[in-house]
Amino acid sequence: MISKKMMKLTQNNSVIRAMFEEGNRLAALHGRENVYDFSLGNPNFPAPPAVEEAIISLTANEDPMTLHGYMSNIGFPDVRRKVADSLNKRFATSFDESNVIMSVGAAGGLNVVFKTLLDPGDEVVAISPYFVEYGNYLDNFDGKLVVVPSMAETFMPDADALRKSVTQRTKAIILNSPNNPTGVIYSEETIKGLAATLEDLSRENGSPIYIISDEPYRELAYDGAYVPFLTKYYKNTIVCYSWSKSLSLSGERIGYILIPSEIDDYKLIFEAAGIATRVLGYVNAPSLMQKAVAECLDAQVDIASYDANRKLLFNALKECGFDPVFPQGAFYMWVKTPCDDKEFAEAAKKHNILLVPGTSFACPGYVRIAYCVSKATIENSLPAFRKLAADTLR
Numbered sequence: 001m002i003s004k005k006m007m008k009l010t011q012n013n014s015v016i017r018a019m020f021e022e023g024n025r026l027a028a029l030h031g032r033e034n035v036y037d038f039s040l041g042n043p044n045f046p047a048p049p050a051v052e053e054a055i056i057s058l059t060a061n062e063d064p065m066t067l068h069g070y071m072s073n074i075g076f077p078d079v080r081r082k083v084a085d086s087l088n089k090r091f092a093t094s095f096d097e098s099n100v101i102m103s104v105g106a107a108g109g110l111n112v113v114f115k116t117l118l119d120p121g122d123e124v125v126a127i128s129p130y131f132v133e134y135g136n137y138l139d140n141f142d143g144k145l146v147v148v149p150s151m152a153e154t155f156m157p158d159a160d161a162l163r164k165s166v167t168q169r170t171k172a173i174i175l176n177s178p179n180n181p182t183g184v185i186y187s188e189e190t191i192k193g194l195a196a197t198l199e200d201l202s203r204e205n206g207s208p209i210y211i212i213s214d215e216p217y218r219e220l221a222y223d224g225a226y227v228p229f230l231t232k233y234y235k236n237t238i239v240c241y242s243w244s245k246s247l248s249l250s251g252e253r254i255g256y257i258l259i260p261s262e263i264d265d266y267k268l269i270f271e272a273a274g275i276a277t278r279v280l281g282y283v284n285a286p287s288l289m290q291k292a293v294a295e296c297l298d299a300q301v302d303i304a305s306y307d308a309n310r311k312l313l314f315n316a317l318k319e320c321g322f323d324p325v326f327p328q329g330a331f332y333m334w335v336k337t338p339c340d341d342k343e344f345a346e347a348a349k350k351h352n353i354l355l356v357p358g359t360s361f362a363c364p365g366y367v368r369i370a371y372c373v374s375k376a377t378i379e380n381s382l383p384a385f386r387k388l389a390a391d392t393l394r
């Protein structure tokens with residue numbers, strides 16, 4: 001028999017994954033090119049050439065015992081130093097290797113941070129709509145997810161709503177900007193307001209409320225939009241970064257945790273996060289990938305193609321009569337549904353369009369369209385969207 005927790009998870013198996021499987025089923029029936037699968041945030045554009053070049057050069061030139069062996073649980077010191085230097089160059093900060101722990105993507109980083117910070121029953125706030133796995137990650141450590149709705153229309157975090165939801169057990173708040181699923185970038189003004197509120201609340205609580213900044217989409221910001229670097233606005237910020245999307249390396253599982261020296265209990269937290277990396281069974285982030293990303297810190301995926309998809313899809317949906325949010329970042333479009341979001345996603349399926357209902361992000365009344373697909377997929381899907389509009393809009 002499996003554990004009660006896993007039984008629950010098995011029964012509620014992620015709607016997004018279920019969609020992915022549905023995509024495969026429809027593709028077998030109708031042909032892959034006739035299924036418009038917008039369900040998963042799996043990048044469609046290949047990693048930039050610098051990644052392959054780095055991997056080839058590393059495997060040809062580095063000592064294999066170093067390249068493929070265990071290292072310190074927190075990662076190679078030279079890699080951590082390069083990550084810190086790159087951040088310093090970009091954000092005028094002063095980090096070094098003692099602030100960086102290499103992680104198994106953002107998901108691995110978040111699990112390490114939760115393991116590090118949480119006692120059973122401790123609360124972590126997420127702003128809805130939010131990435132559905134947060135609840136599952138917290139459950140790994142018997143943490144409690146507290147959902148605070150974002151502001152209507154703008155989808156920015158609401159400091160007043162946050163104030164009402166914080167209790168003596170609140171340990172942290174997760175912020176994700178650019179945001180999955182809305183594509184919104186949290187403005188500097190919003191971040192400043194949140195930081196001031198969190199400072200007040202931490203003082204009232206007599207213990208810090210940490211910001212955990214979940215940043216897989218940091219580099220995916222359009223039109224030169226500014227994505228505030230949160231350690232500059234709030235002392236107790238821990239960053240979980242990932243190259244899954246910025247370098248299209250989602251299957252390689254590589255990211256880092258940034259723990260600034262200024263945060264409360266820095267020494268304890270840094271040491272504990274290293275141990276958490278080990279005892280969660282990650283042991284260390286993948287060694288070859290650590291070395292490879294360190295050579296590609298200035299490389300970027302083809303954001304122009306995502307941008308073209310963004311505009312193409314947004315304009316087409318508007319023309320159909322739908323009401324999408326124009327994304328400032330990431331590669332998701334958040335669209336108001338004219339009927340119940342689950343019914344809308346079902347109606348879309350009839351036209352071989354796969355979307356994720358907003359209910360899966362604790363925000364009914366919307367669907368998420370992941371446009372990290374080929375331009376052809378979007379173009380070919382447009383007649384199907386028009387039929388969906390005819391079925392659902394009146």
Ligand code: PLP
Pocket residue numbers: 041104105106107108131176180214216241242243244250254255
């Ligand atoms: N956080 C958010 C908001 C995401 O959208 C994702 C993946 O889609 C993750 C974390 C996990 O990213 P990673 O592949 O780096 O573990």
